[in-house]
Amino acid sequence: ASVHLIPRHFAPQILLIENTRVFVSNQLLAMRSPFFNSLFYGEYKEREKEEIELKDVKLEEFLDLLDFVYEFEQAQFIDSNVSHILKLADRFSLTYMFDNAQQFLKRESRLDASKKILLAETYRMQSTMDYVVFGLCQEEIEELKEKEEYAGYSDATKACIEARLTYFHNAPTPPPRLSPSYGLSSDSE
Structure with missing residues (x-):
């Protein structure tokens, strides 16, 4: 053929x-x-x-x-x-x-974060790695750590993910919610 x-x-x-x-x-x-x-x-x-x-x-x-x-x-x-x-x-x-692939992975791809991170790591696409990891919330990081792909990540990638998780643990507590009637919350109400 x-x-x-x-x-x-x-x-x-x-x-x-x-x-x-x-x-x-x-x-x-x-x-x-x-x-x-x-x-x-x-x-x-x-x-x-x-x-x-x-x-x-x-x-x-x-x-x-x-x-x-x-x-x-x-x-x-x-x-x-x-x-x-x-x-x-x-x-x-x-x-x-690689530039176009990175733009696709950042903006259009519906692949889950674990697969994007694996591609970013495999093909040395640091900006994609940073974009994906920085976009994860605490719950997503916890879920990611349970996935099969996580075990195959390099130590550097795991450290990047852990640094993001540490950010959430060290983030200041959010301010108290405003009370709808007075504009301030109070423990005495």
């Missing part, structure tokens, strides 16, 4: 993914990725091959990634693709994708 993302005469490189030939622009991929630049133009034996096999890559996930590389209009981060797009962007050194 073959997948032509661009006309064949503009796609001088064939990538073999899960036994499917994917025709890509080696120039565009090389411009956007040091990994592909080295693969196509470096001192590797693969550059002489007509087809280059990419192992341990799922075809559908790679096609999602190429939507972003080629800047197709339908290329949007959604909760079901952000994880594998980040994984492949990291693997193939497509670092420019």
Whole structure:
């Protein structure tokens, strides 16, 4: 099987993914990725091959990634693709994708905080980490600490979460509620 993302005469490189030939622009991929630049133009034996096999890559996930590389209009981060797009962007050194992924995770994603924190930690997205952790209330932090993902967090991430929890424990007590009739609350009422 073959997948032509661009006309064949503009796609001088064939990538073999899960036994499917994917025709890509080696120039565009090389411009956007040091990994592909080295693969196509470096001192590797693969550059002489007509087809280059990419192992341990799922075809559908790679096609999602190429939507972003080629800047197709339908290329949007959604909760079901952000994880594998980040994984492949990291693997193939497509670092420019991380800014948009972070904006998505902060503003649009409906993933729960534990998954966002795991992605932020895995892909070294500190601003996303700070945004998510700072947005947690005390109850959410307590729930987070009970989740399976929490055990896999690094010590630094756990310390960040604990620091947020400490904030709640050390926060000043709120002022007394105002009485509706006098404007002040009183223990004698």
